[in-house]
Amino acid sequence: MMTLRIPTPLTFTLWLLLILACGDDRPVGVAAAPAHAANPACLLDQICEAPAITAAFDVSVGRLRNGETLATALARLGLSWGQVDEVTRALVGSFDFTKSRPGDQLRLTLREGRLDALEYRASMTREWLLTREGEGAALQGGQRAIAIEKEIAQVDATIESSLYESLRTAGEDPSLAIDVADVFAWDIDFYRDLRRGDRLRLIVEKERVQGQLLRYGDILAVRYVGGLVGDKTYVRYALSTGGEGYFDAQGQSAKKSFLKSPLKYTFITSNYGGRQHPVLGYHKAHQGIDLRAAIGTPVWSVADGTVTRAIKGDKAAGTYLFVRHANGMETTYLHLSRIADGIQVGSRVKQKQIIAYSGNTGRSTGPHLHYGMKRGSSYVNPLSQNFPRAEPLPKAELARFRGQMAALVRQLSFEDDGKGGAVAAAEEEEEP
Ligand SMILES: [Zn+2]
Numbered sequence: 001m002m003t004l005r006i007p008t009p010l011t012f013t014l015w016l017l018l019i020l021a022c023g024d025d026r027p028v029g030v031a032a033a034p035a036h037a038a039n040p041a042c043l044l045d046q047i048c049e050a051p052a053i054t055a056a057f058d059v060s061v062g063r064l065r066n067g068e069t070l071a072t073a074l075a076r077l078g079l080s081w082g083q084v085d086e087v088t089r090a091l092v093g094s095f096d097f098t099k100s101r102p103g104d105q106l107r108l109t110l111r112e113g114r115l116d117a118l119e120y121r122a123s124m125t126r127e128w129l130l131t132r133e134g135e136g137a138a139l140q141g142g143q144r145a146i147a148i149e150k151e152i153a154q155v156d157a158t159i160e161s162s163l164y165e166s167l168r169t170a171g172e173d174p175s176l177a178i179d180v181a182d183v184f185a186w187d188i189d190f191y192r193d194l195r196r197g198d199r200l201r202l203i204v205e206k207e208r209v210q211g212q213l214l215r216y217g218d219i220l221a222v223r224y225v226g227g228l229v230g231d232k233t234y235v236r237y238a239l240s241t242g243g244e245g246y247f248d249a250q251g252q253s254a255k256k257s258f259l260k261s262p263l264k265y266t267f268i269t270s271n272y273g274g275r276q277h278p279v280l281g282y283h284k285a286h287q288g289i290d291l292r293a294a295i296g297t298p299v300w301s302v303a304d305g306t307v308t309r310a311i312k313g314d315k316a317a318g319t320y321l322f323v324r325h326a327n328g329m330e331t332t333y334l335h336l337s338r339i340a341d342g343i344q345v346g347s348r349v350k351q352k353q354i355i356a357y358s359g360n361t362g363r364s365t366g367p368h369l370h371y372g373m374k375r376g377s378s379y380v381n382p383l384s385q386n387f388p389r390a391e392p393l394p395k396a397e398l399a400r401f402r403g404q405m406a407a408l409v410r411q412l413s414f415e416d417d418g419k420g421g422a423v424a425a426a427e428e429e430e431e432p
Contacts (some may be wrong), residue, residue: 003082022119040372057111064104066146070097070120079110084137090130094142095120115139124209149208152220154411159198159226164267166200174267176204176216176432181265183222183246185352186228186387191260191291192289194225201412221408222246233412235405241398249409251393251401257303257326258387259351262333263291263358264298274389287330288372293358295367296335300351302331310345317370321355331382332372335364 041285064073070091091097101122109117118139120128125148130141157163157170163177182201203218206286223233234246234254246254301323309322310328319336321343349355354423357368371384395402 002111012104042424052067053181057109057116059141060108060110064100064102064106064108066102068102070095070106073106074108077106078110079108079115082166085197087118087130089143091120091128094215095128106124106397124212124214130429146209148214149329150217151206151208153204155204157200159194159200163194163265173213173216176202177267179216179219180222181203182225182349183219183234183254184232184263186256186257187232188224188261189263190265191261191263191293193226193260195230198224198229199414200224201414203408216327221405222410223412225414232243233409235401235408237393237401239393240400245266245390247393247401247405249405251398253390253392255390256387257302257390258329258382258385258415259333261291262299262302262331263293263369264300264352265355266297288334288370289382291358291369291371293369294357295357297358297369298354299333299336299356299369300352300360301355303351305331305349307343307347307349307355310339310343310347312339312364316363318364319356319359320362323349323355328376330374331372332374334370334372335359335361335368337361352392380416385415 007253013214016404046048050072060077062077063071064070065076068076071084072089074087075081079087083327088097099122100120105119105121107117107119107121108115114132114135116132117129118130124147127144127146128142129144130139132139140293155167155170155172157166157172159166159366160169163180164174167177167180168174177190180200184190199225202222203220207217218236221233221235223231225231232248234248236244237247238244248254303323303325305325307321308324311317312319314320318333319339320332320334321332321336322332322337326329333356335358336356340354343349343355356368360367364370371382373385374379
């Protein structure tokens, strides 16, 4: 005679938990009690075949949701208010409850309903762990010490498309592209000046946690050999008088009075050399150059100065800014999507400060930044100006500088890999 067995509530619960285990906020592992595992009439093979564990324990993982505190998240994950209170008390002193954020991760280990461990992870370097040593013991613990391993790594990239893509192809986090563009901001416009086959080598500090990249530290030295821009090498150097900067082998500063481009390098656009970012030729009547840029690309002031105009919604120029600099120079930024917070007429701005975001406002036929430069009362072509470098290293520093940079510069030589550093042969792309 056949017996049809309806799943017991326990079976059903376990089945439900397993089904839900794929979700982000669900228990990830549930060990069945032995009596259940031995049940021959179980309808669910995967549970029946699970190895029997003498004491049932389970692990729940979840993330804080919007508007949740640690306490409400713990309650949602199944702890009683008494258990929540115990956790809170155990964390007082080591955990700042005001700093928990949506997305923070939680992992709870329960044994027969008793909370045995709690892990809280806010980031790769901020973790807390509470454990209970046994029956009757209190939850104990606090913030975990996370070891950060530092290394100095060499990175090589050949430009195939954008700087961003090329570094990604080289196995690096593309955030490194922004750091590289920052060092060369006075010499290279990474939206326009790249050519296929250009080469980049850099030496950079990397910080890792358990083998995973946490962040890049300083770029210690970097070399770019480009078909258009030539061969540029800069080494980071800390002056004995304080401060630091990038200098070439002769002790000349990487800095100039004006940046090469008013567009900060970002990931917003993928581009290749001049192809997708042409400059529509400079002519005087136009009073500037047009730099194609995705709407929202950060615009930085190309030099220290004072904002002289900040207008929204002009019929022709759209939203725009004028900035006056030293020696009677002035720069203009037109068709902006918006002016950065806090920027108004009279604001003092620094070189590389983000003052606006590019757009397509006013009389504009597509997303671009109109960038103009005035010397006195007349407009000049910003691309054909030669701006002076910042102060070179003082003579008193040169001996120490040369001693420090010799090894780095040797490492940046391309001779070692048989390609002879002759990247200059890279063919010149046609100008648009
Ligand atoms: Zn224009």
